[in-house]
């Protein structure tokens with residue numbers, strides 16, 4: 001495909017921001033170096049990640065999901081690395097498709113590397129994603145920042161998370177680099193790290209350092225991991241009580257509502273916003289390709 005007409009959009013979900021690149025036929029080559037350049041906040045468009053919007057049938061990693069979900073979210077972190085899932089991204093992805101008239105009103109299924117996710121778009125614009133079940137491997141760990149360290153809970157929402165309950169979110173420091181999690185062998189592919197404080201009954205606040213992106217203002221899978229960990233800590237695990245439990249999770253960029261059901265299914269609800277649309281300058285893109 002010629003690089004002369006590459007459209008993009010910019011959007012965010014609770015201020016976790018993304019460059020959206022519609023490419024239905026999977027005609028674009030987007031190596032990690034080019035994605036990192038596009039996500040660069042000074043030299044590029046800027047974003048915590050990139051949502052490559054491809055028809056499932058056109059992508060080798062999604063072809064076997066094409067019967068269930070027409071569209072595949074080929075998600076990339078800001079450094080160009082590939083991740084299995086992005087909770088905020090999938091809401092923005094669905095909002096873009098609906099806004100562009102590519103899908104019916106109301107709902108759709110989206111293929112991701114973490115499986116097919118059902119998305120429901122309410123009339124008020126809020127979007128609920130059925131995120132699937134969390135996996136809670138037995139291994140726990142320790143998260144450290146400077147002299148302080150905390151026990152962490154290993155929660156997998158399709159992608160890996162280490163959740164640490166702390167007394168004060170400021171103790172996470174500036175989060176300019178990834179906080180070490182030990183033993184590192186628990187997370188051979190790296191990990192997203194959440195720091196959590198209590199705000200009230202079934203109400204928490206968190207900060208996150210994302211694998212491949214640094215500190216972000218929100219993380220949807222991270223908020224789900226936090227709610228699941230909080231439910232085990234609080235004795236509200238729905239598999240034990242037989243009752244669904246809902247946590248309000250405040251993040252620097254907004255609030256997400258997370259409900260876990262007795263069968264383990266986790267629903268995430270929040271907003272999605274498209275901010276701008278444009279075209280990538282072809283000369284700039286050629287230079288970025290090196």
Ligand SMILES: N[C@@H](CCC[C@H](N)C(=O)O)C(=O)O
Nearest residue numbers: 083086087088159219220221
């Ligand atoms: N911000 C996302 C998570 C994106 C992927 C993550 N950085 C990883 O590498 O697993 C979300 O909203 O879930």
